[in-house]
Amino acid sequence: MGPRVSVLLPLRNAAATLDECITSIQSQSLQDFELLAINDGSSDQTLAILERYADRDQRLRILSNPGKGLVDALNYGLAQAGSPLIARIDGDDRMHTERLSRQLAFLQQNPNVTLVASQARIFPEEQLQAGFREYIRWQNRCLSAAEIAHNIYIESPFPHPSVTFRRTPIIQIGGYRQGPFPEDYDLWLRLHQAGHRMEKLPHKLLDWRESPGRVSRTDPRCSREAFDSLRARYLAKEPRLLERRHDLVVWGAGRKTRKRCRYLLDYGFKVNAWIDIDPRKIGNRIDNAPVVDPEWLNQKKRPFVLVYVNNHGARELIGEQLSSFGYRVEKDFLMVG
Incomplete structure (x- = not known):
């Protein structure tokens, strides 16, 4: 034994x-x-x-x-x-x-x-x-x-x-x-x-x-880019995301966020809207998709939200706001590092 x-x-x-x-x-x-x-x-x-x-x-x-x-x-x-x-x-x-x-x-x-x-x-x-x-x-x-x-x-x-x-x-x-x-x-x-x-x-x-x-x-192998690339590879196979790939929204429209998100978009995903709280960004377009404020998400037909905001405290606040709109974690949104 x-x-x-x-x-x-x-x-x-x-x-x-x-x-x-x-x-x-x-x-x-x-x-x-x-x-x-x-x-x-x-x-x-x-x-x-x-x-x-x-x-x-x-x-x-x-x-x-x-x-x-x-x-x-x-x-x-x-x-x-x-x-x-x-x-x-x-x-x-x-x-x-x-x-x-x-x-x-x-x-x-x-x-x-x-x-x-x-x-x-x-x-x-x-x-x-x-x-x-x-x-x-x-x-x-x-x-x-x-x-x-x-x-x-x-x-x-x-x-x-x-x-x-x-x-x-x-x-x-x-x-x-x-x-x-x-x-x-x-x-x-x-x-x-x-x-x-x-x-x-x-x-x-x-x-x-x-x-x-x-x-x-x-x-x-432990660089920021290595983590981002690996994460995107598995996100691209995530069943919850694949089911909702045609109504995908990304929270975070800054340059660093878009760079991290690009790894996922390279697998053929398309963003329908970008969420941001910066009034200077709202109204712009990125990859032909509008930048809108968080209230835009408070709608009857809920898109699937990937939260790419990297700050731990901000992620918690975003999760609370999405929950207040009726979004369910994993079902309607995922946090992404």
Whole structure:
């Protein structure tokens, strides 16, 4: 009989933080796990540190990535895992002592859930910038399956190292994919469109390290353009949007909004009207469609609204206004990052 959970830890040059990470895993209240450490060509002391721990803990299996890069390492770890449940962690992060026990208990009690994440605490606090602080606030509030589905096209709703998921469904939809996009957000979007239920525990079970060299800040696969392009690819296949593609309206007529929206329009979608509150824009035309104020939406025949406004606070106010007009989230409008 195999372990109850396989902890997937891909590593490249993580020596500076690896002791903290492994110690947090070994300190779990649930001790029936295996730790798959996939070394992805490290040139520092990562391998030596792993060997030191493996000599004392038989649950730690050191694997060498047969491919190259994070996606290959993750897929190799999935293939080698001895448990049907996979918990992700990165070498610069830390687990709360109850992380594995709480997430496994939740999956056991909710067999219809494919993936469960947790809230996150960012450290060190002094390095947290305002924009990222707001993103974490938004992410930590996005908890239920319904909230995740409502918000999936805004941003990635989970920190990757906070998730625990069922291995078989992930493999069935193709595992992690290579491409010019963030591999985790691509996986969440595929799970969403395949109808899988995803939830988040209202507990901060991950200490998520912030640093200037974090992959999401330095890798072009995590650029603004990469997210916009990936999001548009899945929006273009979104059933709710396809059903209403002939009465499509976009909230936001600014230059940056139009640039982000262009990725979707390149799939053949057409905007019938643009919504904006700036009186200098109202009355103009963009791509032969009028720019109108929000009151224009208060009509009997409701169009489908894509809200491309990027400010978190403004999105909430727009959602309230649309609801006051009788629009229903997902049915009549979607928020887009």
